Amino acid sequence: MPDNPHYDDLETRTEDAREDALFAALRAQLAHAKSKSPYFRDLLADVDPGAVTDRAVLARLPITRKSALVDIQRPGNALGGLTAAGDGALRRIYQSPGPTYDPEGHGDDWWRTARGLYAAGLRPGDVVHNSFSYHLTPAGAMMEAGATAIGCAVVPAGVGNTDLQVRAMADIRPTAYCGTPSFLKILLDKAAETGADLSSLGKAGVGGEPFLPDQRTAFAAAGIDAHNLYASADIGLIAYESDAREGLILEEGLILEIVTPGTGDPVAPGQVGEVVLTMPFNRDYPLIRFATGDMSAVMAGASPCGRTNTRIKGWMGRADQAAKVKGMFIHPRQIADIVKRHPEIQRARMVVTRENGQDMMTLQCETSASDADITNAVTETIQATCKLKGAVKLVAVDSLPNDGKVIDDQRETAG
Numbered sequence: 001m002p003d004n005p006h007y008d009d010l011e012t013r014t015e016d017a018r019e020d021a022l023f024a025a026l027r028a029q030l031a032h033a034k035s036k037s038p039y040f041r042d043l044l045a046d047v048d049p050g051a052v053t054d055r056a057v058l059a060r061l062p063i064t065r066k067s068a069l070v071d072i073q074r075p076g077n078a079l080g081g082l083t084a085a086g087d088g089a090l091r092r093i094y095q096s097p098g099p100t101y102d103p104e105g106h107g108d109d110w111w112r113t114a115r116g117l118y119a120a121g122l123r124p125g126d127v128v129h130n131s132f133s134y135h136l137t138p139a140g141a142m143m144e145a146g147a148t149a150i151g152c153a154v155v156p157a158g159v160g161n162t163d164l165q166v167r168a169m170a171d172i173r174p175t176a177y178c179g180t181p182s183f184l185k186i187l188l189d190k191a192a193e194t195g196a197d198l199s200s201l202g203k204a205g206v207g208g209e210p211f212l213p214d215q216r217t218a219f220a221a222a223g224i225d226a227h228n229l230y231a232s233a234d235i236g237l238i239a240y241e242s243d244a245r246e247g248l249i250l251e252e253g254l255i256l257e258i259v260t261p262g263t264g265d266p267v268a269p270g271q272v273g274e275v276v277l278t279m280p281f282n283r284d285y286p287l288i289r290f291a292t293g294d295m296s297a298v299m300a301g302a303s304p305c306g307r308t309n310t311r312i313k314g315w316m317g318r319a320d321q322a323a324k325v326k327g328m329f330i331h332p333r334q335i336a337d338i339v340k341r342h343p344e345i346q347r348a349r350m351v352v353t354r355e356n357g358q359d360m361m362t363l364q365c366e367t368s369a370s371d372a373d374i375t376n377a378v379t380e381t382i383q384a385t386c387k388l389k390g391a392v393k394l395v396a397v398d399s400l401p402n403d404g405k406v407i408d409d410q411r412e413t414a415g
Contacts, residue, residue, distance in 0.1 A: 007118040010252045011307045018309065022255050025280035027052055033286040036084035039064075039072065040286060055266075058289070059257065063264040063276065065291045066234065067320060069100040079103060085284040094138040094233060102138060102233045105284030111138070112253055113146030113231065116240030119249070120205040120227035122176055124151030129169055129201075131179030131187075132208065134158045138233050139208065143178040146237070152176070162186060166196045173200040181206040181215045181226070188222055198222075205229050210315065230315060232292060234285075235277055239312055244304045247311035253281045256310055257289070258298055261319040261406050262332025264289065272297040272404030274319035275312075293319050295404045321407040323352050325359045325388060332406040334385050335363070341381050344369045349400050350390070352409045359411070361390035366397050 006012060013021075030049035033040035043062055052058055064072075064082075072080035078101040083090065085105055092104040104110055122128065128147045134140035134156060144154045155174055157165050166187055177184055184204060191198045204219065207229035219226045228241040230248050239248035250256050255278040258267050267273040275294045279287045295318065299311040322331050330350060339345050347366040352359065363382055367374070375392045382390040 003123070005305070006307065007115045011115075011249075011309065013308060015308065018252075022280055023053060026058070026255065026278065029280045029283070029286050030288065032283060033084055033288060036086065037286060038081035040082070040084070040288065044288070055255075055257070058255070058278070059264060059266055061264075061289050063259075063289050063291050064287065066100075066293050067291075069234075070098045073101055082287070083284060084286050090284065092138070092141070095136045096233045100234075103285050104138060104141070105282075109145050109149035110284075111142040111145055111231070111236030112251055113142050113229070113237045114149040115146075115251060116227075116229045116231075116237050117143070117146045117152075117178070117205050118150055119240050119242045120176075120229070121203040121225055122147060122150050122152055122205070126150075126152040126176045126203075127155065127172065127174040128152045128176045128178055129155045129157055129165070129172075129174040131157045131159060131165065131177065131183050139231075142231060142236060143205070147176075147178065159183070162190050163194075166190050166194065166198070169198050169201070170196040175200055175202055177201055177204040177206075177224070177226075179204075179206065180208045181211050181219075182209060184224075184226075185215055185218060188218065203227075207231055228314065232294075234287065234290065235279065235292070238275070238277065238292075239314075242303055242305040242307060246303055247299045248314050249303055249305075249307050250310040250312065252309060254279060256298075256312070258296065258312075259291070260332070260336055261295070261321060261404065262334075263336040264291075265336065270297060270300065270402070272313075272316055272402055274404070291319070295319050297402070297404070316404065319404070321405065321409070323350075323407050323409040325352055325361060328386070328388055330361070330386055330388070330407060335406045338363065338378065338381050338385050342374070342378055344374060345378070346397055347400055349405055350407045352407065352411060354411045361386075361388060362393050363390055364393045364395050364400060366400055367394055368397055370394060 027049045034044050090103045091106050094102045132139035132143050147154050201224050204224050204226040211228045230239045231237045237251045239250050257276040258273040259276050261274045275292045275296050277290050295316040296312045302308045322329050339348050345365045345367050349364045351362045378392045
């Protein structure tokens with residue numbers, strides 16, 4: 001029987017069929033979350049689940065920020081009331097830096113990583129050397145669950161112990177690797193140094209850090225076909241790379257929004273912004289409009305590999321662009337508030353510099369207007385919103401870089 005290039009038929013659905021299925025599930029999820037999760041019961045108190053029929057309505061729902069989990073998950077209430085699984089219904093609880101805490105429920109491939117690993121070439125009968133961490137964080141368990149769902153055997157290597165890992169790989173002869181790209185490079189270098197034979201490796205699913213071009217080149221030279229995976233401890237698999245190598249394809253169980261950092265407002269198509277995700281099918285952990293803090297952008301069109309879901313450009317930095325100026329923090333949401341008060345501004349970026357030993361702020365505003373009264377009005381709004389004085393510079397529409405930056409702190413890079 002020929003190998004199926006897609007994990008299942010969900011990957012080739014029409015856009016309308018996918019959207020209908022996601023929003024039907026979301027309405028049920030909203031009702032479930034309000035019923036079972038104390039946190040979402042309060043957050044969504046004024047939301048009618050049946051009225052959330054499209055993305056425009058979804059965009060009016062409140063955001064839950066990953067950066068706020070440390071405060072939401074108070075001591076003695078480690079999961080912050082976000083779960084909707086009921087007492088005793090969780091399988092594991094993990095700790096991530098912060099610290100924040102992430103649940104895992106029961107069921108096969110709870111993190112939905114099998115789809116990304118399948119796109120990376122893993123098939124039944126493969127032996128996977130898994131070097132993601134198994135200690136406190138869920139990465140190792142996430143990838144193991146996906147690999148076993150496909151039908152692979154897994155070597156639970158975890159991190160560190162390079163010599164022992166190379167020995168195990170030479171002895172066991174795994175056909176695939178999961179882990180960070182940097183550690184795979186370390187393993188290959190150690191094997192070359194010691195003469196260990198790792199030629200059995202032919203495929204890899206890598207993530208947890210940027211996948212750099214020189215790493216791709218090194219893996220290809222070693223005969224390893226490596227694919228990028230984008231996942232997080234709270235969401236699970238977010239997006240994955242296919243053989244087309246053109247962006248990352250969104251996982252089928254998610255609703256994606258790209259918003260202006262510090263707000264819940266969707267950006268224009270193709271613009272860089274913060275990744276916000278909703279999980280309409282995870283009944284244990286019903287995250288709704290979860291702002292990840294990661295930056296990315298949607299790519300136009302569908303992947304040449306035949307998968308029809310949304311593509312993103314991958315991880316493009318962090319959305320937390322707060323800068324401390326003259327002892328005061330400036331946040332992206334404040335810049336968004338300024339723009340909302342002046343409809344003639346299409347986009348804005350606060351540039352922070354240091355001149356003659358003094359911190360300086362200049363708000364660059366994309367606008368077709370040139371009236372000095374606008375400059376004066378925006379200057380007053382900066383003072384009222386940020387409690388600091390700032391200059392205003394009017395620039396042409398579409399002249400600011402499409403990199404998602406709302407606050408550009410140039411003091412660190414100044415010579």
